[in-house]
Every structure is written in structure tokens, then in C-alpha cells.
Amino acid sequence: MLLELKKVKKYFPLPQELFQKEREYVRAVDNVDLTINAGENLGLVGESGSGKTTLGRIILKLYPATEGAVFLEGKDITSLSNKEMRPLRKNIQMVFQDPYSSLDPRCTIRNVLNEAFVLEGKVVFEERIKRMKGVLRAVGLSVSSLDKYPHEFSGGERQRIAIARALIMNPKLLILDEAVSSLDVLIQEQVIDLLKELQDKYDLTYLFITHNLRVVRKLCQKIAVMYKGKIVELAGTEEVFSNPIHPYTKKLLAAALDYKANYQEDEFEIK
Amino acid sequence: MSKKIKSLSQFQLAMQGFKQNRLAVVCAWILGIFYFCAIFADFLAPYSFKNEERNYSYCRPTVVRFVDEGRLSRPYVNAMQLTFDEYHKRVYQVDAQKKYPIRLFIKGDEYKILGLIPCSYHLFGVEDPGRIYLFGADARGRDLFSRLLYGGRISLSIGVIGVAISFSIGLLLGGIAGYYGGLTDEIIMRICEMMMMIPGFYLLLALRAAVPDDFNSIQVYFSIVIILSFIGWAGLARIIRGMCLSLKTREYVLAAKAMGVSDIRIIVHHILPHTLSYSIIAIMLSIPGYILGESGLSLLGLGIVDPYASWGNMLSDAMSVVHITFAPWILLPGILIFITVMCFNVIGDALRDCLDPKFKMEEI
Numbered sequence: 001m002l003l004e005l006k007k008v009k010k011y012f013p014l015p016q017e018l019f020q021k022e023r024e025y026v027r028a029v030d031n032v033d034l035t036i037n038a039g040e041n042l043g044l045v046g047e048s049g050s051g052k053t054t055l056g057r058i059i060l061k062l063y064p065a066t067e068g069a070v071f072l073e074g075k076d077i078t079s080l081s082n083k084e085m086r087p088l089r090k091n092i093q094m095v096f097q098d099p100y101s102s103l104d105p106r107c108t109i110r111n112v113l114n115e116a117f118v119l120e121g122k123v124v125f126e127e128r129i130k131r132m133k134g135v136l137r138a139v140g141l142s143v144s145s146l147d148k149y150p151h152e153f154s155g156g157e158r159q160r161i162a163i164a165r166a167l168i169m170n171p172k173l174l175i176l177d178e179a180v181s182s183l184d185v186l187i188q189e190q191v192i193d194l195l196k197e198l199q200d201k202y203d204l205t206y207l208f209i210t211h212n213l214r215v216v217r218k219l220c221q222k223i224a225v226m227y228k229g230k231i232v233e234l235a236g237t238e239e240v241f242s243n244p245i246h247p248y249t250k251k252l253l254a255a256a257l258d259y260k261a262n263y264q265e266d267e268f269e270i271k
Numbered sequence: 272m273s274k275k276i277k278s279l280s281q282f283q284l285a286m287q288g289f290k291q292n293r294l295a296v297v298c299a300w301i302l303g304i305f306y307f308c309a310i311f312a313d314f315l316a317p318y319s320f321k322n323e324e325r326n327y328s329y330c331r332p333t334v335v336r337f338v339d340e341g342r343l344s345r346p347y348v349n350a351m352q353l354t355f356d357e358y359h360k361r362v363y364q365v366d367a368q369k370k371y372p373i374r375l376f377i378k379g380d381e382y383k384i385l386g387l388i389p390c391s392y393h394l395f396g397v398e399d400p401g402r403i404y405l406f407g408a409d410a411r412g413r414d415l416f417s418r419l420l421y422g423g424r425i426s427l428s429i430g431v432i433g434v435a436i437s438f439s440i441g442l443l444l445g446g447i448a449g450y451y452g453g454l455t456d457e458i459i460m461r462i463c464e465m466m467m468m469i470p471g472f473y474l475l476l477a478l479r480a481a482v483p484d485d486f487n488s489i490q491v492y493f494s495i496v497i498i499l500s501f502i503g504w505a506g507l508a509r510i511i512r513g514m515c516l517s518l519k520t521r522e523y524v525l526a527a528k529a530m531g532v533s534d535i536r537i538i539v540h541h542i543l544p545h546t547l548s549y550s551i552i553a554i555m556l557s558i559p560g561y562i563l564g565e566s567g568l569s570l571l572g573l574g575i576v577d578p579y580a581s582w583g584n585m586l587s588d589a590m591s592v593v594h595i596t597f598a599p600w601i602l603l604p605g606i607l608i609f610i611t612v613m614c615f616n617v618i619g620d621a622l623r624d625c626l627d628p629k630f631k632m633e634e635i
Contacts, residue, residue, distance in 0.1 A: 060529050082534075089531035102522035106544045119531040162526070169530060 001074070002173055002205055003059065003092075005034040008068035010054055010229075028054040030229035032068070036173065041199075041206040043216035043237070045252065046226035052209045053097075055226070056175045059207070060094055061085055073172075090119060093166035097178035099158035103150040109136075109161055110146045116168045135164040138201065139194060156187035160194070167202060175207045180215055192218055213253065217241065225249045285548070288625035295621030298614035305611060309423035310385075316417035317396035317403055319380035321578040324402060326353055327412035329598040330363055333404045335373065347372040348403050360597075371401030407600035409588055415600060422580035422604060427611065429496055429565045430558035437500035438554060441507030442546070446538040448508065449515020460512065466505035474502055475564060479573050488579045495574055499564050507553060514546045548626035555619030559612035566608055582608050 009032075011025035028051040036042050046052045058065050061077060069078045072091060080088070096102035103112060113132045117123045123131075133143045139160040150158060159179060166174055176195070180188040192215060198204060208220055216223055216237065223240045225233040225248065233246040244250045290296060308315055333348045350369035356362050377396040384390050397403045405416040448459040466474075478498045486494060518524065519542060527537050562582075568574035569583030570590070577584065582604035588594060589601045 057525070062525055062528055086531040089529060092529070094526065094529050096522040096526060098522060102526055104523040104527075104541050107540075115527060115530050115532055118533075118536065165526065165530075 001035055002038045002072070003034075003036040003207075004071040004074075005032055005055075005059070006069045006071070008032045008034075008055070008058060008070065009066045010051070010058055010063060011066045027051075027229045029058065029065075032226075032229075032231055034224060034231065034234070036205060036207060038172070038205050039203075040222060041208060041220040043220035043223045044207060044209045044226060045211065045213060045216060045223055047211060047252070050226045051229040052226050053177055056094065056177050056207065056209050059173075059175060060092055086119060090116075090169040091171055092173045092175065093169050093171040094175040094177060095159070095162045095166050095179040098182055099155050099162055100182075102162050103158055103165075105150055108147050108149055112150075112161065112165055113146075113168055116165070119169075131168055135168045138167065138198060139164045156183055156191065159183060159187075159191055163191075163194070163198070167198065170202070171204065173205050173207060175209065177209045178211070179208075181210060181212060188215065195219060213241075225252065285625045289621055292621040292624065295618050298617045301610065302614045302618070305423060305607075306427055308420055309427050312417075312420035312424055313382035313384065313390075314392070315394050316414070316420045317377075317379065317393050317405075318414045318417040319382060320413070320418050320421040320580045322380055322413060322417070324408075324412040327351065327363075327402055327404070327408050328410055329361065329594070329601075330402070330404050330408040330412060331598070332407040332600060333402070334365075335403075335405075339370070345372055348397055348401060350401055369401070371397040371403075373397055373403065406603055407598060409585070409598075409601060410594075415585075415603060418580040418585060419582070419604060419607060422582045422585055423607070425492060425575055425579070425581040426562055426565060426583065426608065429492075429499065430561040430615075433496050433499040433503065433561040433564075434554050434558050436496065437503035438507060438550065440500070441504035442511055442543055442550065443538075444504070445508035445511025446515055446543050446546075449512040450519050450534065450538050450542060452516070456512065460509065463505040463508050466502065467509075471502055472564075472567065475499070475568065476573070478502075479568060488575060491575060495565055495568060499561050502564075503557060503560070507550070507557075510549070510553075511543075511546050514549065515542055518542045518545050548622075552619050552623045552626065555615050555622055559615045562608060562611060 008029055009027070010029040011027055014024045014026060016023050030051075032055060034042075044052045044055065054063065057063050059070055061070075061080075065078055069076050071077070072088060075088075077085060077088060110132065113135070114128065117128055132146060136143055136145060141157065141160055141164070145153070145157075145161075150161070153161065162179075180191050183191060195206065196219065199206065206219065208216060210216060220237055223233075223235065223237050224231050225240070225246060227246075227248045233240065233244070233249045235245075240249060241253065244253055313319075330351055330353075333351070335346050335348055337343060337346050339347065347370045350366040350371065351363045352366045354362050354364055373395055374397065375395055376392050377398070378391050379393045379396050381389060381391045395403075402408075402412075402414075404414050406419065407415050409415055409418065444459050444463075448456040469477075475498060478501065479495075482491075482494045482498070515538075521541075524537060524541050527541055532540075565574055565581065566583030566586065569576075569581045570587045572584070572587065575581040575584050585601070585604040586608070589605065594601060
């Protein structure tokens with residue numbers, strides 16, 4: 001078991017009004033249990049605002065969880081301090097949604113990739129260069145891009161750079177947060193092929209956060225459907241597609257694929 | 272046949288825009304010349320700042336002559352003779368008989384090049400007992416031109432050093448407050464507000480009063496720099512904090528965090544550089560404040576004191592109208608302050624035009 005979430009909650013407090021007795025919260029993630037096995041890609045699907053990105057960031061410890069625990073290879077990482085967490089960081093990496101804001105416009109690609117070695121401490125120069133060139137080739141970019149700035153690349157290329165940045169750490173789990181959503185369809189296709197290729201090469205496991213069901217079908221063995229902070233359905237990909245159980249899943253499939261769902265409108269309503 | 276194209280960062284691209292603004296480039300050159308003159312003041316000035324000749328009090332600017340009895344000659348100056356007219360006013364008369372040729376690399380007052388190597392050569396000057404006053408003399412017969420050069424050292428450097436100190440404090444504290452948020456943010460921001468609550472010049476006077484008055488000139492200089500930068504950091508810290516609040520949610524900051532980069536490195540490498548375009552403009556626009564602050568203190572006699580020269584204390588001579596009517600050249604330090612402040616403002620505005628893309632959009 002690579003990653004296990006146990007009853008993970010994340011509540012964001014709303015500003016308290018005067019004379020208000022109890023504080024109100026946005027329940028972004030509400031009691032989520034999830035396991036990811038090594039080599040078994042999981043697609044986390046849901047509409048915007050369903051808490052899937054928050055969940056991804058909790059796994060990365062970018063936000064602390066309000067309650068619950070995250071286990072990485074059996075080790076509880078929720079209670080670790082930032083300092084203790086640092087050496088474990090390399091195991092989980094993330095590719096962000098927007099390739100235009102996920103790369104610092106003031107850093108060359110060399111600087112971006114170099115950041116990986118800050119954590120590892122002393123890595124000799126030749127070794128660094130070798131690894132940088134290695135990941136750049138792996139994501140299909142030329143080595144000469146090292147000294148270019150992000151604004152010199154297209155969206156698809158930038159996303160490849162973001163993937164390279166994650167890969168240089170040699171992670172076990174790669175969280176792809178809407179990683180292809182902002183790319184056009186053909187580039188999406190290319191990036192997905194690249195991801196498939198990289199999975200074998202680098203021994204990766206993906207947590208694919210998306211609202212795009214078509215992509216999930218190509219890449220993931222399992223699908224978790226998230227709705228209002230809760231996981232409402234968790235099953236193998238084909239099973240979800242052929243036999244969706246939860247009404248929200250049906251509606252999602254219907255919207256995404258012109259899938260003919262036989263449900264009654266009044267049965268389930270999205271508020 | 273691949274030509275190597277150098278990649279330019281967005282900042283470098285913006286600087287190309289700056290070069291197209293002619294006025295700003297001219298101002299940059301003027302400032303460059305001012306700073307150059309201030310650094311090499313010892314050598315460029317014919318006299319030292321304390322070289323006085325009481326017989327030449329408020330002597331008017333010496334005329335450099337090129338024509339001697341109808342013939343072109345090497346430039347020379349005539350001796351000046353102090354006389355009094357019927358109203359007992361000082362009148363300087365040119366003594367056409369006594370001529371002192373201007374010599375280059377002449378030996379004069381001793382000084383140390385950049386504070387290290389002793390030297391006594393000056394770029395130009397005349398031999399004693401002749402005096403050359405390019406811009407006239409002050410009350411004690413000291414050469415105004417020389418004193419302007421020496422005064423520039425203090426007046427021009429105080430802005431740069433003061434800004435360097437206050438901006439490092441402001442950037443770092445603003446960055447920390449914005450990045451960490453919560454209690455840290457509250458504490459730092461309340462301190463800022465306390466600083467900003469007190470009107471600037473009164474705070475300046477109060478702090479100056481707290482400094483012992485038996486300080487020597489160098490100590491006074493540094494205490495003024497520290498006082499000025501102590502006042503200046505708060506406003507910047509507030510704005511930087513606000514920018515950090517939005518910058519810290521950018522995805523590249525999160526990515527760096529996920530890579531295990533330390534907080535302080537994230538602040539320094541990924542957050543503060545993005546406030547750079549704002550800070551550069553703010554720096555350019557706030558340097559004049561420091562120059563004026565020093566001038567204000569020195570004008571009131573609380574800053575640099577005689578015999579040391581600063582543009583501010585030289586200007587305190589010009590506080591009396593009688594002196595101005597008799598010797599209008601003592602207003603020159605004021606004009607230099609004006610030019611310097613103008614130049615910094617023009618450069619600041621030009622930088623805003625080329626560094627802030629939103630501003631440009633509005634123009635179109």
C-alpha cells in the first residue's frame with residue numbers, strides 16, 4: 001500500500017459574524033478514506049468545488065488536515081513537522097493545473113530543476129546536469145531548453161517541464177491536479193501518452209485529479225468520485241463506466257460522454 | 272546554421288523599453304555624472320571643503336579668461352581685490368595686472384584617494400595666492416564648487432545607503448509577514464502602523480534628539496542614515512506584505528514547497544523577486560525623500576555640521592534674503608537637490624512604465 005487516507009477532514013473556517021455563536025465551516029474534504037496501491041492509478045473525479053484539489057494538497061501536506069491521518073508507505077505523515085516531512089517530500093510530487101502559473105517566470109528551466117537538489121544537499125555538478133538532461137529527454141524536450149525562460153515555451157511544453165520537475169525527485173506517487181485540463185485536445189493526447197510511457201520507465205503511481213472522464217478511462221485502473229467533500233463511489237474504471245451506482249456518478253457520466261443514464265430527474269438533484 | 276539566441280528574462284525585456292525613454296536616459300546620465308563627481312570629489316575639486324580664505328567672503332564667481340591683450344592664450348584668472356564702496360558694501364575688483372594661469376594636475380590640499388592612498392594632486396587649480404571660484408565663494412571664502420562636490424558625497428550617498436537599509440528591512444519583514452500570516456503578520460503589521468502613525472519629520476527630529484550631540488561628523492552621518500531608514504521601512508513592508516499574500520498562493524510557490532524547499536528560500540527566491548518591479552520603482556521614488564530628509568535636518572543645523580559640507584547645510588547659508596541678493600550663487604546646492612530629485616522621479620516613472628505591463632495596457 002503506497003498511500004492510505006483515514007477519515008481525512010479539511011474544514012475551512014468562514015469569517016465569524018458578530019454575535020454568532022458557532023463558527024461556520026466550509027467542509028472541503030469530509031471524512032475521506034482512500035487507499036492507493038503501488039502501480040495502480042487512481043482517478044479522482046468530481047465537479048469543481050468538490051474538494052478534490054484540496055484533497056491532493058492535503059496529501060502533499062501543503063495544507064494541514066483538520067482531522068484524520070495520511071499514511072505514506074505505512075508511516076503517518078500528518079503529525080510530522082515541516083522539517084521531518086522534508087526528506088519524505090520527494091516521494092510525492094505534484095503537477096499543477098495551470099502550466100502558466102506553475103513555473104516561476106523569473107527562473108530558467110535550469111533553476112527550476114535545480115531546486116530539487118536543495119533537498120538532497122550535496123549533489124555534484126556533473127550528476128546534477130546528467131539528471132536534468134535525463135528528465136528533459138524523458139519528457140521529450142531538447143536539452144537546450146535548460147537555459148530558457150518559461151515564457152519561451154508553449155502550454156504543452158510547459159506542462160512537460162512541470163512533469164520533469166516532479167520526475168527529477170524520483171517520486172513514487174505523482175499527483176496530477178487537472179494536469180491536462182488546460183491543454184488543447186491533441187496536446188492532451190500527447191501528454192497522456194507521455195504519462196503512460198513514464199509510468200513504466202520511472203515506476204510511478206498516479207493520482208489523477210480531474211473532471212475529465214475521458215482522460216481517466218485511458219490512464220486509471222480505479223475511479224473515485226467525489227461530491228461535496230465526500231467520496232461517493234469508488235470502483236474499477238470499467239465498472240464505474242458500465243454500472244454507475246451513485247446518482248451523482250450517473251449524472252457526471254451523462255454530462256461527460258452523452259452517456260444514456262436511466263435515472264429520474266427528481267431522484268437526485270444537484271443543489 | 273543555428274545561431275545562438277540568448278534568452279532574455281522578462282526583466283531584461285523591460286529594460287529594453289527603458290532605453291527608449293530618452294528623458295529618463297538623460298536623467299540617468301545626469302545622475303551618473305553627479306555620482307561620479309561625488310566619488311572623485313577630492314581630485315576634481317580644486318580645494319578641500321575646509322580650505323577657507325576670509326578675504327574672499329562671498330566672492331563672486333571667477334571669470335576664466337582665454338584672451339590676453341587681444342591674443343588667445345592659455346586660460347587664466349585675474350586676481351580679485353576686495354574694496355568697499357560708499358555704502359560700505361563689499362565690492363570685488365578685478366586686478367587685471369595679476370594673472371594666474373589655470374594648471375592641470377596641480378599640487379594642492381592633501382587628501383586620500385578613496386580614503387586609502389594619500390595624494391595631493393587636483394585636476395585643475397591656480398597657484399597661490401590666486402584663487403579660483405568657479406561658482407563663487409561662501410561666507411568664509413570657501414570654494415562653492417569644491418564644497419558642492421564634497422557635499423554631493425553626503426547628500427547623494429545618504430539616499431542610496433538609507434534606501435538599501437530600509438528596503439532590506441521592509442522587504443524581509445513584509446515578506447515574512449505576508450508569507451506566514453497569522454500572529455507573525457499581526458505583530459509586524461501593528462509595529463508598522465505604529466511607525467507610520469507619527470508624522471515623518473517630527474519622528475525624524477525626535478530620533479535626532481535621542482542621538483548624543485557629542486558625536487563626530489562620521490557618527491552623525493551614520494546616525495542620520497539609520498534614523499532615515501528606520502522611518503522608511505514601514506510603508507514598504509505593508510505593501511510587500513499585501514503582494515506576498517497573493518504571491519504565496521501561486522502554483523510555483525506550492526510546487527517549491529512540495530519539493531521541500533525551505534520557507535526562507537521560497538520567500539527570497541520565489542516571492543520577493545516578483546515584487547521587484549514594484550520595489551525598484553518605489554526605491555527610485557523614495558531616494559529623493561532621503562535626500563530631502565537629510566537636507567531638512569542639515570538645514571536646521573541638526574544634520575551634518577560645518578566645516579563638513581552637505582547640500583542641506585550649505586543651503587542653510589541661503590536662509591537669509593540679504594545673502595541671496597548679495598550672493599545668489601549660494602542657492603546652487605538647492606538647485607542641485609532639485610535636479611537630483613527630479614532625475615530620480617523621472618527615472619522612477621520611466622521604470623514604472625516599462626516594468627508594469629498593466630499600466631501600458633491602459634495607455635493603448
